[in-house]
Amino acid sequence: MKKILIIFCLGALLSTGCEDLLDTEPTDQISRENALSDLPGVKSLLISGYSALRDDQYYGYHYMTxxxxxxxxxxxxxxxxxxxxxxxxxxxxxETFELWATGYFIINVTNTVLERIDGVEGSEAEKNQIRGASYFLRALTYHDLVKTYSRDPGNGGGPGVPILLESFDGLDADAFPARASVNDVYTQIEQDLQSAISLLDNASERYPYEATQVAAKALMSRVKLYQEQWQEAANFAQQVIDEAPVTLENGDNYVNxxxxxxxxxxxxxxxxxxxxxxxxxxxxxxxxxxxxxxxxxxxxxxxxxxxxxxxxxxxxxxxxxxxxxxxxxxxxxxxxxxxxxxxxxxxxxxxxxxxxxxxxxxxxxxxxxxxxxxxxxxxxxxxxxxxxxxxxxxxxxxxxxxxxxxxxxxxxxxxxxxxxxxxxxxxxxxxxxxxxxxxxxxxxxxxxxxxxxxxxxxxxxxxxxxxxxxxxxxxxxx
CATH class of the missing domain: 1.25.40.390 (Serine Threonine Protein Phosphatase 5, Tetratricopeptide repeat)
Known part of the structure; x- marks a missing residue:
């Protein structure tokens, strides 16, 4: 993925499309008009956030090796x-992780989706799914960023990563925030996941490639584990075990x-x-x-x-x-x-x-x-x-x-x-x-x-x- 300063990411996305940022199909490429004026456009913008998870500096390669x-x-x-x-x-x-630019690109995408979704026509159920998915992706990305660039809550805490909850385009002063504390970042992650849990559904067709309520609960279990909030980590994990539409694979078929x-x-x-x-x-x-x-x-x-x-x-x-x-x-x-x-x-x-x-x-x-x-x-x-x-x-x-x-x-x-x-x-x-x-x-x-x-x-x-x-x-x- 082309590495450009994060302050220009959304401007590039909305003016020239995603092709410079993501290796995706043309359906992931969006124009300014589509992205800001109707539900399919906002949904396409959200898809670009999902697609960025495939980036070589994120789950596509670097973050998994x-x-x-x-x-x-x-x-x-x-x-x-x-x-x-x-x-x-x-x-x-x-020689370490290089998640910063990709992470804040995804965060900027989700912020823009959350800002625009109220102003477009569409069913409230579909709009809630888009909202919930945006909160989930933002929480996932913030957790990956904070555990990469900061000490963990149970291991010293200290400076976290900047918290951006509004979109930016260009050299806006708001695009230059200081690092929030680790505890404040975790508070934001939990707020996003609670919002995602309240908005997302568990439609079987969404598994496993789209955000679902169960996915948000699973991520919450992980987040609670990192904070050493043991009882809540166990409780959310149990909800996932009870509600997920999957079971543990048979050991003889582990490769599946x-x-x-x-x-x-x-x-x-x-x-x-x-x-x-x-x-x-x-x-x-x-x-x-x-x-x-x-x-x-x-x-x-x-x-x-x-x-x-x-x-x-x-x-x-x-x-x-x-x-x-x-x-x-x-x-x-x-x-x-x-x-x-x-x-x-x-x-x-x-x-x-x-x-x-x-x-x-x-x-x-x-x-x-x-x-x-x-x-x-x-x-x-x-x-x-x-x-x-x-x-x-x-x-x-x-x-x-x-x-x-x-x-x-x-x-x-x-x-x-x-x-x-x-x-x-x-x-x-x-x-x-x-x-x-x-x-x-x-x-x-x-x-x-x-x-x-x-x-x-x-x-x-x-x-x-x-x-x-x-x-x-x-x-x-x-």
């Missing part, structure tokens, strides 16, 4: 591939979660050939190489993650009983034998893989963690055993208590959600260090990134600091 590369799930292949993200794999200063988005609550859809990103920045290219040589295989699974699978032995992995192990593929790659992740395997065509932003398994994991923190260990074991049972593992018993239980829950979260954009943020929100691997094998000079390291926060783009004197850069990047 970096959390595993910056953490301890993925390392750069040795002597093979293209070398993409090799600097990120060793946490080089400045990614092949068919079978347990997705909200997913980013890559359906048409025009949806696919450039071949060099497709998830399937980064995460694997097929037998016919398709793919670069830049990112390979770290030994630390492999060892989490019960029964794993590198010399003979036939003893692994965990059904989730089926999503890994062992091959020779360059000078080493490695495991590739197959959650993105061009299942619907070259570069076309649905990206599960929220899926049902996360809700059980949220509950397990929340109940463990609340001291309700029986419920925590019950919830984590749902995940273990689906994976073909035996239930844990009362012998798992205290820190042993919490470690088991975090271990299962790591395995279950690997390569789906969670690991770095999970370590960060729990104030945990990031182990980079074995000295001389997976890392060289620095094998642990401590939680207090400034690199656990992304740097705000220099272009934003230059044009907005109110912005304060994160420590270590000046």
């Amino acid at each position: 970096m959390p595993d590369v910056l953490a301890d799930n993925i390392k750069a292949a040795i002597g093979a591939g293209t070398g993409r993200l090799s600097l990120e794999a060793i946490n080089t200063v400045g 979660i990614f092949l068919q988005a079978s347990e997705a609550i909200f997913s980013v859809n890559f359906q048409l050939p025009s949806d696919a990103l450039n071949v060099n920045i497709q998830l399937s290219q980064f995460y694997r190489v097929t037998g016919s040589g398709v793919g670069a295989g830049d990112g390979v699974v770290r030994m630390g993650l492999l060892e989490q699978y019960e029964g794993f032995d590198f010399s003979d992995d036939s003893g692994v009983t965990d059904k989730r192990f089926s999503i890994l593929d062992r091959q020779m790659h360059g000078p080493e034998e490695v495991y590739f992740a197959l959650k993105y395997n061009s299942y619907k065509g070259p570069g076309l893989d649905d990206v599960n932003v929220i899926r049902l398994a996360e809700m059980y994991l949220n509950q397990a963690e929340a109940f463990a923190e609340l001291g309700d260990e029986d419920m925590a074991r019950q919830k984590i055993n749902v995940i273990r049972s689906r994976a073909g593992l035996s239930d844990i018993t009362n012998a798992f208590s205290g820190d042993l239980l919490k470690n088991e829950i975090f271990k299962q979260r790591r395995i279950e959600l690997a390569f789906e954009g969670h690991r770095f943020f999970d370590l960060k929100r729990r104030a945990m260090d990031i182990p980079k691997g074995i000295s001389g094998v997976d890392c060289t000079t620095e094998c642990t990134i401590v939680n207090g390291d400034f690199r656990v926060l992304a740097n705000i783009p220099a272009r934003e600091i230059r044009v907005n004197s109110s912005l304060v850069q994160n420590p270590g990047y000046n």
Whole structure:
């Protein structure tokens, strides 16, 4: 996606269409007249917000690889591939997330939709759906921004990200806000999600690619987890489990979660050939190489993650009983034998893989963690055993208590959600260090990134600091 200053994003969108900002079908391109005067135009503008989720700096690529590369799930292949993200794999200063421009583009789109929707004709039910979807997208984007550029509420808080609730077009002074506090950003996220829950419906045809009431509740569960509001995190997760039109996929068909988005609550859809990103920045290219040589295989699974699978032995992995192990593929790659992740395997065509932003398994994991923190260990074991049972593992018993239980829950979260954009943020929100691997094998000079390291926060783009004197850069990047 063309990276331009956010202050010009909506002006470019409304005057020339979305083609410079999004790789989408012509139906996503809108004129100023259509965008501002009727319901189809406003809806098209909202579609451009959905489409921006496919951007290479967001769920299309970067935001789904970096959390595993910056953490301890993925390392750069040795002597093979293209070398993409090799600097990120060793946490080089400045080699981190670049979500700012895409995030504020989406926020500006949703703000414009919310401002314009009241002035166009149409049924109130349809307009409420558009309003609710806008609140959902704004909340999702703000949460991704604040957890990327700021400390989490339970881990110091501090400066968050700017809160923009009105659209801007051009060099308006209101387009240069200071950073709000982390707590204020979370308050806004919760307000948006409450609005989304009150406005959205749960029509089955909307799943999983459009905002629904259940998707808003699922995101609220995640937001509450990050704030360590454990009871509410568990409560919202339960509502999702009760109300979602999906169930956990059978463990023998684990690949269907990614092949068919079978347990997705909200997913980013890559359906048409025009949806696919450039071949060099497709998830399937980064995460694997097929037998016919398709793919670069830049990112390979770290030994630390492999060892989490019960029964794993590198010399003979036939003893692994965990059904989730089926999503890994062992091959020779360059000078080493490695495991590739197959959650993105061009299942619907070259570069076309649905990206599960929220899926049902996360809700059980949220509950397990929340109940463990609340001291309700029986419920925590019950919830984590749902995940273990689906994976073909035996239930844990009362012998798992205290820190042993919490470690088991975090271990299962790591395995279950690997390569789906969670690991770095999970370590960060729990104030945990990031182990980079074995000295001389997976890392060289620095094998642990401590939680207090400034690199656990992304740097705000220099272009934003230059044009907005109110912005304060994160420590270590000046």
